[in-house]
Amino acid sequence: MTTIPPQSRTIPDSIEGGNTAWIDLVFAWGLRILALSAIAILLWMGWIIFNAALPAIKAFGLGFITRQEWDVNQLQFGAKTYLYGTIVTSAIALLFAVPIGVMIAIVTSEKFLPGWLRSTLGFLIELIASIPSVIIGFWGIFVLIPFLKPIQSALHQNFGWIPLFGTETFGPSLLVAGTILAVMILPTIAAISRDVMLAIPQDLRTASLSLGATRWEMITTVLIPASLSGIIGAIMLALGRALGETMAVTMVIGNSDQVSISLLDSGNTIPSILANQFPEALDELHIGALMYLALILFALTLIINMIANSIVKTFGLKQ
Amino acid sequence: MTLEQQLTKPLSLDRRIFSYSMSAIAVLFTGLALLPLLSVLFEILRQGLPNLKWEVFTNLPAPAGDTSVVGGFANAIQGTVLMVSMAALFSVPFGIAIAVYLSEIGKSGSIAQTVRFVLSILSAVPSIVVGVFAYAVIVLATIFEYRGFSALAGGFALAVIMLPIVVLSTEEALKLVPNHQRLASAALGANSFQTVFKIVLKSALPSITTGVLLAIARASGETAPLIFTALFSQSWVEQILNPTPSLSVMIYNYSSSAFPEQTQMAWTASLVLLGLVTVTNLLSRLITRKR
Numbered sequence: 198m199t200t201i202p203p204q205s206r207t208i209p210d211s212i213e214g215g216n217t218a219w220i221d222l223v224f225a226w227g228l229r230i231l232a233l234s235a236i237a238i239l240l241w242m243g244w245i246i247f248n249a250a251l252p253a254i255k256a257f258g259l260g261f262i263t264r265q266e267w268d269v270n271q272l273q274f275g276a277k278t279y280l281y282g283t284i285v286t287s288a289i290a291l292l293f294a295v296p297i298g299v300m301i302a303i304v305t306s307e308k309f310l311p312g313w314l315r316s317t318l319g320f321l322i323e324l325i326a327s328i329p330s331v332i333i334g335f336w337g338i339f340v341l342i343p344f345l346k347p348i349q350s351a352l353h354q355n356f357g358w359i360p361l362f363g364t365e366t367f368g369p370s371l372l373v374a375g376t377i378l379a380v381m382i383l384p385t386i387a388a389i390s391r392d393v394m395l396a397i398p399q400d401l402r403t404a405s406l407s408l409g410a411t412r413w414e415m416i417t418t419v420l421i422p423a424s425l426s427g428i429i430g431a432i433m434l435a436l437g438r439a440l441g442e443t444m445a446v447t448m449v450i451g452n453s454d455q456v457s458i459s460l461l462d463s464g465n466t467i468p469s470i471l472a473n474q475f476p477e478a479l480d481e482l483h484i485g486a487l488m489y490l491a492l493i494l495f496a497l498t499l500i501i502n503m504i505a506n507s508i509v510k511t512f513g514l515k516q
Numbered sequence: 517m518t519l520e521q522q523l524t525k526p527l528s529l530d531r532r533i534f535s536y537s538m539s540a541i542a543v544l545f546t547g548l549a550l551l552p553l554l555s556v557l558f559e560i561l562r563q564g565l566p567n568l569k570w571e572v573f574t575n576l577p578a579p580a581g582d583t584s585v586v587g588g589f590a591n592a593i594q595g596t597v598l599m600v601s602m603a604a605l606f607s608v609p610f611g612i613a614i615a616v617y618l619s620e621i622g623k624s625g626s627i628a629q630t631v632r633f634v635l636s637i638l639s640a641v642p643s644i645v646v647g648v649f650a651y652a653v654i655v656l657a658t659i660f661e662y663r664g665f666s667a668l669a670g671g672f673a674l675a676v677i678m679l680p681i682v683v684l685s686t687e688e689a690l691k692l693v694p695n696h697q698r699l700a701s702a703a704l705g706a707n708s709f710q711t712v713f714k715i716v717l718k719s720a721l722p723s724i725t726t727g728v729l730l731a732i733a734r735a736s737g738e739t740a741p742l743i744f745t746a747l748f749s750q751s752w753v754e755q756i757l758n759p760t761p762s763l764s765v766m767i768y769n770y771s772s773s774a775f776p777e778q779t780q781m782a783w784t785a786s787l788v789l790l791g792l793v794t795v796t797n798l799l800s801r802l803i804t805r806k807r
Contacts, residue, residue: 301545413538444739
């Protein structure tokens, strides 16, 4: 292929009515700078939070993560209680949401039900994701907590010898918070897993079925293994969401500052303490400690989402 | 056993049981997942509808414990609309410009790839962390000699939350514009600036609107970043550097109130907020379906 020399592309001024190439150049560079500023926002965010957390980082160092004390008056701060609550509630959420979400993905991607019913189900599940989390939390206080209270009491009476159910509940608890998180991350797991499953070639299914597998044997031996990495990506994205979810959790977790091993006890998470204490935080070290918590949460979700994104991207899927 | 017998032998019992029971579990789980949704909708309608009067949209909140006045949350609606508008004013033009860069100029270049990656990361940053960022940048800073909680800080946080949604959805919309439209425009002598503004953006407008509406719906329901940036107030919004009420923070504040009429008001506010969000969502679906 021969390249056309540049001068042969120039058009006489009389036709073009003035050279407008500079407009294109300014346009392109202007947009490029705007696009780069999106990167700047993320870096700015990290830098600002890090800087504001600096007093606490200097005062407590990395030991902050394992310190349990949180005393605003004595200015002693540690992240252990909140880190524990965040991880435990997210784990409970995944425990509930993964099997249910994957089942929904199977039901909505395979031909169990007529097409219109499948798409309606998909739509309804995704509708949950659009309900503001403060409303889910409000529902949690007035519907979910009363509903789960007898179940929690029964758990304590029958399995009280297991430390996880070792205390009597008074309503709000880590278990309730985990349950509400499960409701909120379910759409993420279901929708992405369904997209992954729909992307699996039909031939694989047909091949398995024609070898004599029943539908569920095909699903468990072919479909799920083939879509496993995509499902894991979906679970990671959901985990990222669960770790950072604030309102619904804050409203049903009870906001206590004690680490209790029992799931029936009230607890606290990093987002909850941020939501609760920032409005009243005055001391520089107190604000710094809260910022330190925010920084930990920021880093945690950043890492998890990067891994999830790369897994989902290798599957060639959009979020 | 002859071949014929083997071929016509019915499926063994355990394989049949496995198949049927898994189907039952799958349908059961799907039903289970719908329960919370139906319960939320039912409860909001049951508790919120009886108090949905006109005064709710025109009055200020009644003083706590005073049941002689019909309270409303007009100021919270005003604050939500104000802060979401401020956020949209910033994030929509900015977001569309970035999307134009990604789809028309950067394409699959390394800058565009990085920007896309960063935006997908930004969209996954917990909203409370965005709130902390806005708190550090605006509430703790001194702007125009004001220091403190304000609509400006709330709007800033919402803008950062909306930006990635606007960019990523606008880029998808721009990708759907057929390339021959761009070529035709260029062949008629338009420069890229004219092509983008007069041809590409124009024909992608409905899908861009969809993305913008989704971002607005998302921002109107956000609570976490507003609790300590905009805070709350019981009075009308007078200026953007004062603490500002919003529907979502009002629901949060009233949810644990000791006064039953405030809890009732929170249910009504939930109904209004959910209605707002759902209408915006449905509207965006309708716009794209028509095409």
